[in-house]
Amino acid sequence: MDHVNGDEFLARQRVLVIAPHADDETYGCAGTISRVKSLGGAIYVIVASVASIEQYGGAQESGLRTVTADTRLSEFESVAELLKVDDWEVLFSGSERHMALDTVPRRELVRLLERDARLSIDNVRPTMVLIPAISYNQDHEALFRACVTATRPCAPGDRHFVPHVLCYDNTSLFWTPERERFTPNLFVDISEFLQVKLQAMALHASQVKDPLYHGSPEGLALQSRWRGKEVSVDSAEGFATMRVVL
Numbered sequence: 001m002d003h004v005n006g007d008e009f010l011a012r013q014r015v016l017v018i019a020p021h022a023d024d025e026t027y028g029c030a031g032t033i034s035r036v037k038s039l040g041g042a043i044y045v046i047v048a049s050v051a052s053i054e055q056y057g058g059a060q061e062s063g064l065r066t067v068t069a070d071t072r073l074s075e076f077e078s079v080a081e082l083l084k085v086d087d088w089e090v091l092f093s094g095s096e097r098h099m100a101l102d103t104v105p106r107r108e109l110v111r112l113l114e115r116d117a118r119l120s121i122d123n124v125r126p127t128m129v130l131i132p133a134i135s136y137n138q139d140h141e142a143l144f145r146a147c148v149t150a151t152r153p154c155a156p157g158d159r160h161f162v163p164h165v166l167c168y169d170n171t172s173l174f175w176t177p178e179r180e181r182f183t184p185n186l187f188v189d190i191s192e193f194l195q196v197k198l199q200a201m202a203l204h205a206s207q208v209k210d211p212l213y214h215g216s217p218e219g220l221a222l223q224s225r226w227r228g229k230e231v232s233v234d235s236a237e238g239f240a241t242m243r244v245v246l
């Protein structure tokens with residue numbers, strides 16, 4: 001798929017991004033979101049949960065600190081505005097579900113993603129769904145499995161069928177068992193959008209970490225350029241295809 005045809009393909013897409021937490025959309029596909037929007041496509045984002053959390057320090061800090069739900073939500077709103085997403089919603093607010101999606105029955109998660117959420121697959125009717133790759137994080141794993149179920153094949157006319165289902169990257173995915181190692185086989189050239197991706201990461205200010213951390217802005221830039229080198233462009237985002245129907 002050359003760049004011209006790539007643009008034509010992306011311009012036709014109606015994309016639903018499903019993110020476990022605010023910032024996963026940036027790590028995985030902020031460049032692709034920006035490129036799709038620049039071409040006239042549509043982007044919708046579901047964030048599974050937002051809550052106040054205790055987490056280990058940010059840049060130049062150490063030890064535990066509290067980041068409030070209002071902070072995380074405000075940061076995400078700024079990112080959504082920067083990326084010009086068409087609409088977004090949060091499925092769960094509060095500590096009961098945050099970092100505990102593995103305690104939610106998969107049937108409930110699937111029901112929300114399929115039909116009951118405001119931006120569900122039935123309501124948005126996307127041509128492409130971007131889902132988190134499986135990882136050591138329990139929320140990512142639970143949401144990945146629910147997304148796979150929600151996008152399963154179906155008989156014609158039963159419900160909305162999503163032709164393109166892709167798993168997106170995360171800088172943490174090097175730390176997985178070998179059998180679950182993320183291996184991208186579809187790449188989106190984001191050379192013109194890398195700075196937007198990094199700006200989005202900066203807007204998630206409470207999550208910005210020291211440069212040596214894999215999830216830092218520096219780590220994110222390095223990963224994007226490494227993915228680019230895999231396909232001979234300056235910067236890229238890699239996806240693992242679950243399904244592509246042309």
